[in-house]
Amino acid sequence: MNDSASAAPVLSVKGLKAYYRTTYFGVNREVKAVDGVDFEVQRNEIYGLAGESSSGKTTLIKTIAAALKPPLEIVAGRVDFSFAPNILRMKSDDLDSLRWRHLSYIVQGSMSVFNPVRRIRQAFVDFAFRHINKPRAEFDKLVDAHLARVKLEPSVLNAYPHELSGGMRQRVTIALATICRPDFIIADEPTTALDVIVQKNVLDMIREIQREIGSSVLLVTHDLGVHAHLADRLGIMYAGRIVEEAPTEDLFRNPLHPYTAHLVSSLPRIGDAAPRKGLEGSPPSLAAPPEGCRFHPRCPLAMARCRTEVPPLITVKPGHRAACFAITR
């Protein structure tokens, strides 16, 4: 991936801040779900985004896809795609024509991914037909061919969603997300509801299709095993910020940020039966995050500086960035 790093990135996010702001009965509440996020995704790359629940992953991808609904607001920063500069300022008509063709997403595997009273074929027509400027007969052929790519029979098209198994349903969502050969795919917890065997098949399929159509993928999941299997580079989110980012292997072998280090050391290893030690405390509330580094109340290396200043995300070595004063000094 290093050779392509010099080329223009497909996605670049700069200083992005997105807050949930509500006013009820005169009380203003602000939840800083995404608070100063910078990262880039290169062409033909799978970028993994990991973090525990309520670390702002979902808000981040909503913002990146410009699918903002009140009370979610952009406070600062910009998001640029190679095919859509400054997507947050785009008109909704332009966005509509962009989505699916250039930017699509693989939805979280669950029962309600598809409309239970519509056949799979109708889902394809509803979501993708408008984005492919081809007559209906040709579109149908395209769908059949594309389903074969995810190893599904064309007969699946005539089924209702409840007639498919979880794995098949997830493969259909992958087919649906990739049928227009988009430049950028957002995958939000694509395998969470599946067992490990099906999970592996589905992940391999995502990789295969991504390689074939040469798109970039932003893979969001809390499951580090999935990231290890699939992601080229990995960003770790904690309480609305990216705390560390590195090529996947580097990050697992050599984590720098204390949070990442704890995360990686909590993973089970074959042959090592020693009980894993959890980190004290729990993630902070994003409505009232701690001052300075948001990890400092739980951090074993916390210094006086961490309580007041926000550590910047600094390149520690080529391709490896971390936001921690204990490392960057």
Place this chain on the structure above:
Amino acid sequence: MFKALRDLLKTNLEFAIGAALISTILVIALLSFFSPYPPMDMYVTQLDLPPGWPHIFGTTSRGQDMFWLLSEAIRNTLVFGLCVAILSRVMALVVGLVSGYLGGRVDRVLMSINDTFIVIPLLPILVLFYFVLRDKLTMGWLAVIMALLGWAYDARLIRSIAISLRTREFTRTSVFSGMSTREILQREHLPYVLPVVFSTTLNNINWSIGLEVTLAVLGFTDINSPSIGGMIYWANQHTAMVAGIWWWIAFPVLFLMMVFIGLYLLAVSMNEYIDPRSRLSRMGGAS
């Protein structure tokens, strides 16, 4: 479609009974087009003949043949019920889907109107309409008024489903893929609520026929166009029960019961069929 109906007739007793009752009624209603004389004409037969040949349901004290009068009456009553149901369904669907999907201020405005209609007492209002409009209150206008009063419950029901649909993944995907609000409501949400609407449509026909009969029996409708309630009204005017002309009351009531029970059974059984999930389990897993 025909295969589905055949399977339903075979496997679902409620559907079979309902279909038999309703098709009998429909055949009789269609026969009204072959009536030998205008059904409201009086003194065209002998008076007060009991059921027998050639007047199989007997004749009335006004010299009308019960069978031809009934066939015309049941036709009018069914058409009336259908009109009310269709008009009110359209309103309920639009209000329910829009209100549930858009939410917020639109929802609050629509639902406050909706709740107003729910708490309006029906019978006094309809009687009031009769006293204000008198002769102008034809069956058609009554249908429109009843439709205006009859959509509110179902709009709430549909809204409650739409609220849940709004938060589901496929709705988000639809928005993401660039479908307009109208397309989402029409293509994604409408098919989902249709089974419910179908069942409430049949119930709404029952409800409107029941109310129309109530009004007609009391004389608060256009009593000169034939309807089931109008027949009972005239029977009462001629003290049919006291005079022993039982068939003048019995047959309209019998027909009414056939319509009610038939529609109810159809509503119950069709509802089970239309939902693809319960259809599978009922038909033993064969899709």
